[in-house]
Amino acid sequence: MKEIIIESPVKSNISSKLEPGNKVKIRGTLYTMRDATLANIEIDIKKKKSQFNIYKNSIIYFCGPSPAPKKKKIGSCGPTTTQRMEKYIPLLSKMGIKAIIGKGKVSNSFLELLKKYNIVYLLAVGGAGAYLTTFIKESSIIAYKQLGPEAIYQLEVEDFPCIVAANKGKQIFS
Secondary structure, three states: OOEEEEEEOOOOOHHHHOOOOOEEEEEEEEEEEOHHHHHHHHHHHHOOOOOOHHHOOOEEEEEOOOOOOOOOOOOOOOEOEOHHHHHHHHHHHHOOOOEEEEEOOOOHHHHHHHHHHOOEEEEOOOOOHHHHHHHEEEEEEEEOHHHHHHOEEEEEEEEEEEEEEEEOOEEOOO
């Protein structure tokens, strides 16, 4: 099976060309988010503090990087469990997100939300955070610095490896 290159921000409907099990490589920008980040975004949107349109057509990486060792751009940067983020899928959809990266199986209700909002779920290999940093060329905190590892990091990546875990209501997990 050939690998599919995805450019981020996404300029087309990636959902139409991806099937569960496809191997993909991502080039461009990823934004990290976790539970605390998404809770803060939800509050800020309700308060009309920010539009969050910077993330339109983006790929979100559910991850909380560890501190960067000396002379490194970022610390270990592995995926976090996706299932916990289910309640934030409508919010991510409003933000214009095209794909999410995480780890683990998701519920049928999670699959239905992804399908409803046309969001692709990609897997990054859990336990391989140090390896995944080799695909990160630049890293900077762009929001919620006070949250430490749960701040929003903007990552510039080259050939970041993932597998399509779920798309259009189908997933690789049985």
